[in-house]
Amino acid sequence: MIKHIVDDLYQIGESAIDQDGWCEAVRIYVALNDGHPLLFDAGSHIHRGQIMADLKELLGDAAPGHIFLTHTELPHTGNLSAILEAWPGTKFVVSSGILPHVEMPWWVKPEQIEYAHAGACHSYGSRQVSFSDAILKDQPGTQWMFDERTGSLFTGDAFGYLFPEACDRQFDDEMADGVPVDYFRRYHESAFRFLPMVSGDKVKADLAKVMAKRQVNVIAPTHGNAIRGDVPKHVARVNEALSEICQ
């Protein structure tokens, strides 16, 4: 499923559905980047066929220049082998906090890995990507990335949401009233099991610092569709969900 978000930024990837009809998205974000395409996360191995078909349609003759990994968990890296098989020259950008010999597939060569430090900003083709610590995460060595051209913040697991199948292909501005608080709550209480042990006010204060530091036009979670219509409204809804889950 190829969805155009803004400018040269696209979303692909499929969803898994549970017995009760709730879906969990596993997205890849693709910036075409004037012939030096950038991928943010690599998608799930269970969606390999559709992901590769969509990537080839979207990229045409251009090979991905870099894949940025928010973290190395399987839903974010499961499709790496297929991407590397198709485009063996692709490089990876990972957090400086990971140890590749235990967190990257064994067949990835050390020279394919580039490390990003939180606080750094680097050029990739024609655009700048900056890196920060992931504020809400389920694995050490998780990073968030910010695309300076589109104002897109790639948040990995954070800002994800579960949704009914009818919403699978809808951005927030294509839904009647955006993404409901309940969808965010369902995902965050499931993905971040430590939240009931912490202060919601402290979590929200940290998220506010992230939003205050940059102009975020798009939030791009791996486990949800891009939020592009009304970012402040949806940050408020995530905060409301956190208030329900946390202390």
Place this chain on the structure above:
Amino acid sequence: MNVKIYGEGINRIGVRQITPQIYWICHCIGKDAEKHNGGFAADFARINPNIDPTANDINYNSYLFMDEKTLLIDTLGPAQHNTILEVLSDLLGERQLDYLWISHTELPHAANATAIRRQYPDLQLMAVGGHDHYEIHGLEDALLLDYGDELKLGEHEIEIIKPIFLDHALTQWLYERKTGFLCPVDWALMAQNEHQSFLFMDEMEATGYSPERFMHDVSITNCVVFAWLRWADPDQIAEAIDAFFAKYDIRIFAASHTQVIRKDVPAYLAALREAMRRAVTADYNLVY
């Protein structure tokens, strides 16, 4: 020290016997750890002078129970995929691996599940229940366990327990009643230098280590492992630890990234409690 070593560098695994029926299967790099692990100890030591600036190595531990039934805890990481199969062949001989328990689905813990299943096709894969969408984690046919579930291996009785410190949602801890063996997974991660590879914690003391040093190190490393601690309350954390220690008689502390603690356990548990209190109030130096 009685250790059998397989492979070298990023493939290296050392095997030690904790009890006659429980083996510690440990990956750590040794002398090239600084090169492969980015020299993180020097970064820690710049702001924390008490940290050993040469402690660039981290353990990745699996454990094997050899009872009437056999159970493997976790699989080690991608680079150890061939070595772990060799280790299992050596330890198990003609026996089958009956159970593979995945503490959580991060690659350093679960990456070799497929390769191990290929070698032991009849094994039962086990993971935490109560979640959805297991297929994207590669666990679609795992036996899903609830906290409190029990598994009899023979003399050893495994209990699946709810973690008090976790990062990944699909995390569970494991306790064995006969030996007081606790696997608290990522809790208490520590680093060591090349001269401390494969040492039990009591043997570490000959290299200058101590419960006080453990307390200091874990109070720093666990800020990284459990970054959410900065949002927690130190007294609530201490209460949770006290309740946990009161409930379980821990005689072998066998975590995923810690030297195995088999002697003087109460002193190290007390140090661990204080380490977590300190971690809650530490400066996390986050980049927003």
